[in-house]
Amino acid sequence: MSTVDFSSFTNIINGESRNSAETARGIDPFDGKSLWDVPLASKSDMQDAVTAANKALETWSETTIDYRRRLIAQYKDIFFSHLQDFKTLLYKEAGKTSAMADSELTDTISMFDHHLSLNLPTEVLNLEDRVTTSSYVPVGVVVAICPWNFPIVLAMGKVLTGLLTGCTVIVKPSPFTPYSALKLAEIAQGIFPRGVLQALSGDNLLGPSLVAHPDVHKISFTGSTATGKKIMAVAAETVKRVTLEMGGNDATIVLPDVDIAKVAPQVTIAALFHSGQVCLAIKRVYIHQDIYDDFIAAMIETMKILSIGEKDSLLGPIQNKLQFDHIQDLLADSRQQGHSVIGTRHSFDDRGGYFIGPHIVSEPQHDSRIVTEEQFGPIIATLKWSTEDEVVRYANDTKTGLGASVWSSDESRAERIGKRLEAGNIFINSGHRLTAKALFSGHKESGLGGEWGSTGLLEYCNVRVSHVFKTT
Known part of the structure; x- marks a missing residue:
């Protein structure tokens, strides 16, 4: 997708733009007026995205972290080339002033730079009867449920971690701020293989459906404590991994x-x-x-x-x-x-x-x-x-x-x-x-797990320990 129209929005499913029979519109907080039409993903859209993510996972999870890092660097370049467009979206959908939009975009570039410096650890122990190798492998298909207050940087904190660890990612933005997340996925399609990064805009029914889906392996959520508790309860049915960053009263x-x-x-x-x-x-x-x-x-x-x-x-x-x-x-x-x-x-x-x-x-x-x-x-x-x-x-x-x-x-x-x-x-x-260089997590009902830092990557991984016994 060489040309990006920042006034037209679609879901991104398996590398392609897709509209929907049902649409909604965001509201400009500065004047209360309606913004652009945005599609509401149907059940079949959601199923197609989950199927594509699992298919892409078969090969994407086997790539090297160096290869994934190179593609993320390309992603950073194309994001940087559209900074002004994303700034306009932040103004329109999130109610950001120029200063606040610049701050979020600067933090997003820092998020890219931080992830480009990361690696996954490996621990080798030479024991008396064996050699054990502990490594971290991608957890699978990740759904990133994102908030409306910082719709770009908080989405990218999840997306970049998922991509770097070898997971495939489906972004589900807040219904209040769907536009920037759809464009973040759209500009990535010329870089990553089909199904690796997708985005679905939807109403309040889409999130619960994704959380309950048996072929989604992890939920990374930022939002209210009440919603986080519901996610945790539904995720327990399939023992999904969850990272929850919830409310605070600092x-x-x-x-x-x-x-x-x-x-x-x-x-x-x-x-x-x-x-x-x-x-x-x-x-x-x-x-x-x-x-x-x-x-x-x-x-x-x-x-x-x-x-x-x-x-x-x-x-x-x-x-x-x-x-x-x-x-x-x-x-x-x-x-x-x-x-x-x-x-x-x-x-x-x-x-x-x-x-x-x-x-x-x-x-x-x-x-x-x-x-x-x-x-x-x-x-x-x-x-x-x-x-x-x-x-x-x-x-x-x-x-x-x-x-x-x-x-x-x-x-x-x-x-x-x-x-x-x-x-x-x-x-x-x-x-x-x-x-982005320090782990971000909460105590008590403010969250479960953590993101960013040098160890946030591990939340998107399973641990695989190989035991090789000595024959002599």
């Missing part, structure tokens, strides 16, 4: 020795980055009582200068109406409960779309919805603490454990507190700043 702890003028803006931006639509965004801020008022004042000043929906903004619209309504409901609940809700003056009457300005909810009860639920929007819950044991207990009092952060001028104390927090990703004196 706490940050601010110690009294911080430089307020420096730290308060960083905490605020880390909470509001991409309008808070980040699984690792700061959602609960625990500020020591001695500096609480001054710290809140500095956060409010930072919020006042943040632009929304402009080219270089960190804040854009909420991606979809369902999430927009959820955030509005949380704000209404906080006001009804008598919480102090502090918002900056932003008027969106003439904008259309799903815009919500940033808000701080000051000193809500610890069992209130704004504290216990993941808001996934531009709302920051702020609470006081007095003792270290108290704040650690508050931070850990959640069913999730994706990320947390600690801020202090005393780095050793911050690290000590960080080791007490029940989360998979601990940031000291920083908000969420992930790297």
Whole structure:
């Protein structure tokens, strides 16, 4: 496919474009208007894709990792040649500002570079009676179920891992953001053999059907905890391998020795980055009582200068109406409960779309919805603490454990507190700043398994141990 039309979208099945009798349309979060038609995969489309993936697996799984790495390098080149096209898609379907789209595309290139540096380990043991060789072989057909908040980089984190390990991959994007994933598969068709990388757009019935399919061998999912639990239950019927990256309710702890003028803006931006639509965004801020008022004042000043929906903004619209309504409901609940809700003056009457300005909810009860639920929007819950044991207990009092952060001028104390927090990703004196070079995983109900890093590849593999006995 030498010519790529970024205004026409099809499913990609066995190396070919395929339309469907049923279609849907995404919504532009900036103005609420409909986008392009996108096909909804039928049951026969899904079956054809699974059949093609298993057929391709027979030969693809036998290729060398060096060969697969060379093709991934070609894939990176063609992706890079279409960066502007993908940036436009991120703006249209995901509600990204220019700055946020550039950030995601930069992270995607880094994801390519990281995977191009990886290899699969082999362990050889020379024992008294035998030689054992432990190697990692592809798990099989992988279905990558992807979210709407970062539809390119999070999809590619799954795709590249699957391809590099010798798996075949079917991408199932969120119904809210189907366009970029279909194009990611389309531009790959001139590089990889038929059936190695496919993409199916569908409604809420497609994902469960893929999870239940007996000829799918692994599900890699990023999304809500509720959906992840359903995937885990259905996958158990066929003992599918699963990697689940689910919800978070990340706490940050601010110690009294911080430089307020420096730290308060960083905490605020880390909470509001991409309008808070980040699984690792700061959602609960625990500020020591001695500096609480001054710290809140500095956060409010930072919020006042943040632009929304402009080219270089960190804040854009909420991606979809369902999430927009959820955030509005949380704000209404906080006001009804008598919480102090502090918002900056932003008027969106003439904008259309799903815009919500940033808000701080000051000193809500610890069992209130704004504290216990993941808001996934531009709302920051702020609470006081007095003792270290108290704040650690508050931070850990959640069913999730994706990320947390600690801020202090005393780095050793911050690290000590960080080791007490029940989360998979601990940031000291920083908000969420992930790297593809480190494993990304969650504790408790935030996930199962992990992705990226040097060991994320192993989640897409089975282990094969060969025992060769000595004859002399």
